[in-house]
Amino acid sequence: MxxxxxxxxxxxxxxxxxxxxxxxxxxxxxxxxxxxxxxxxxxxxxxxxxxxxxxxxxxxxxxxxxxxxxxxxxxxxxxxxxxxxxxxxxxxxxxxxxxxxxxxxxxxxxxxxxxPKGLSLLQAITIGVAGYTAALAVEVMEANGLAPSKGKVLVNGASGGVASVAIDLLAQRGFHVVAATRKAQESGYLRELGAAEVIDPASLTVPKRPLESALWHGAVDSLGGAALSGLIATMSKDGVIASIGNAMGVEFSTTVMPFILRGVRLVGVNSDNDVDVREHLWRRLASDLRPRxxxxxxxxxxxxxxxxxxxxxxxxxxxxxxxxxxxx
Ligand SMILES: NC(=O)c1ccc[n+]([C@@H]2O[C@H](COP(=O)([O-])OP(=O)(O)OC[C@H]3O[C@@H](n4cnc5c(N)ncnc54)[C@H](OP(=O)(O)O)[C@@H]3O)[C@@H](O)[C@H]2O)c1
Structure with missing residues (x-):
């Protein structure tokens, strides 16, 4: 050919x-x-x-x-x-x-x-760059103190590729995952993946002050824009946000207050990694970070x-x- x-x-x-x-x-x-x-x-x-x-x-x-x-x-x-x-x-x-x-x-x-052994080609592409990025997010969030005992984790754009794998991984690691989706009809799908709650993103706090009521210990943000502004203002003490994407927008607004008064950690996630990081993470994707x-x-x-x-x-x-x- x-x-x-x-x-x-x-x-x-x-x-x-x-x-x-x-x-x-x-x-x-x-x-x-x-x-x-x-x-x-x-x-x-x-x-x-x-x-x-x-x-x-x-x-x-x-x-x-x-x-x-x-x-x-x-x-x-x-x-x-x-x-x-x-x-x-x-x-x-x-x-x-x-x-x-x-x-x-x-x-x-x-x-x-x-x-990796144990994964088929179809399973590997189902993970793909999206699932790899979700696994990287979980790894960097845990390295920054994310733990199930500390509070809920919000995953937005929940029906999407990165988010679906993130929900699966976080739920199997014992986190209480709250999935925010515009698609109410996908509620059953998201619960099957492991979401404990499925919410309408329109119900999320639109911040009027730098610090609003603390709701989330962790967040996987595929959206950026106003969604990320809202997350930063509603993270609890030492909460960790993995900034993955920009499906909603690239600009967000905040003040330093969430960072200096609550110790909020905003961690960037980029899948363009060196070979050693890629090999390490793909090994994990076939073992302890294997989506179910x-x-x-x-x-x-x-x-x-x-x-x-x-x-x-x-x-x-x-x-x-x-x-x-x-x-x-
Ligand atoms: N950092 C990296 O290395 C890396 C790697 C892969 C992907 N990404 C980025 O991560 C993001 C998600 O990627 P993906 O492949 O998972 O995309 P996807 O499968 O298309 O999922 C994105 C989800 O975001 C929500 N959404 C889409 N457009 C929106 C809008 N205008 N306003 C509000 N919500 C919207 C939808 O979820 P609901 O309908 O359920 O609300 C959609 O399912 C993208 O921005 C992508 O570029 C980054």
Whole structure:
């Protein structure tokens, strides 16, 4: 298969668009590992990139897809051999280097991890960059003092990919998880993942003062913007917020008061990690940070339906992890 169908993001004049195109393998970017892609997924960033909503893509044209799982076809890295099951994500993948929306990928070895024993390719992509980020959030929050005995943990954007895995991980670690979702109809799904309470984000405090009633010991924030402003004002003493995303906005407002009077910790989470961190976390994702409900979280869709499901993600209609299955 020297030629294949890819879903590629292009820029013509100032307009960004994405479509299925025929490509030659010779057009792939350089890298040490060639992968036969079996699954990719749709992350919020992929949806924004394909819809041209935000300047996500840094090199045009670019095959989209910031994560993929598959089997090594050929390797020029000592870390991998033909036939190894692998997961590829982060750094330039699907952003400045051709990504996962094609049956073939060629990538630098540092962007690749062996799928740990005990996880299938489908389970690995269901975790994907979203689940990896959720696990990283749990790790950094616990390193900053998060403990089940200290209070409730709020997870917003709860029906989304990062949030779904975060709820699963936190609940199995004994936390009382409060899931905030705009989708009341997903209440049953979120409780199955382990949420103890499901609330409407409209019921959350809109801060009028720097410090409002303390409600949360921990928070996983996929939204940013006004949602993050509200969280900062309502954290309890020594509470920890993992700032993951910006689905609502990039700007937030606060004063120093929550930080100096309550010791609130606002911790940034970035999945672009070095190889040793990636290997450590993927090992944990197959052992003590292994999500229990991957089969419930995965929404598997065929490659041919990619544009339709990108539209669902960009318009907030998707839930869990939208997994894309390659033909054959
Ligand atoms: N830091 C990192 O390295 C990293 C890695 C992966 C992802 N991210 C970021 O994390 C965020 C979540 O990613 P994801 O892949 O989990 O996305 P996702 O699956 O699309 O989930 C985002 C969720 O946020 C809520 N939402 C979406 N648009 C909203 C809006 N305009 N206002 C309020 N709520 C909105 C929706 O939840 P409800 O309908 O349930 O409320 C949606 O399901 C994104 O900003 C993404 O870029 C960062």
């Amino acid at each position: 020297d030629r294949f169908t890819a879903y590629r993001v292009e820029k013509n004049d100032k307009a960004v668009s994405a479509s299925f195109v025929e490509m030659d393998e010779a057009a792939l970017d350089a890298g040490e590992v060639d992968v036969d892609v079996r699954y990719a997924s749709i992350n919020f960033k992929d949806a924004l990139a394909a819809a041209g909503r935000m300047p996500v893509i840094r090199r045009f044209p670019c095959i989209g897809g910031i994560d993929a799982a598959g089997v090594v076809r050929a390797s020029r890295s000592a870390r991998f051999a033909a036939g190894d099951p692998v997961i590829v994500h982060s750094h330039g993948f699907g952003v400045s280097h051709h990504g996962g929306y094609a049956p073939r990928a060629r990538v630098p070895a540092d962007w690749v991890n062996a799928v 409900h991957l089969d419930r979280i995965a929404q598997v869709r065929p490659f041919a339906e990619l544009p339709r499901w990108i539209d669902a993600v960009v318009n907030g209609r998707a839930k869990g992890r939208t997994v894309i299955e390659m033909p054959g």
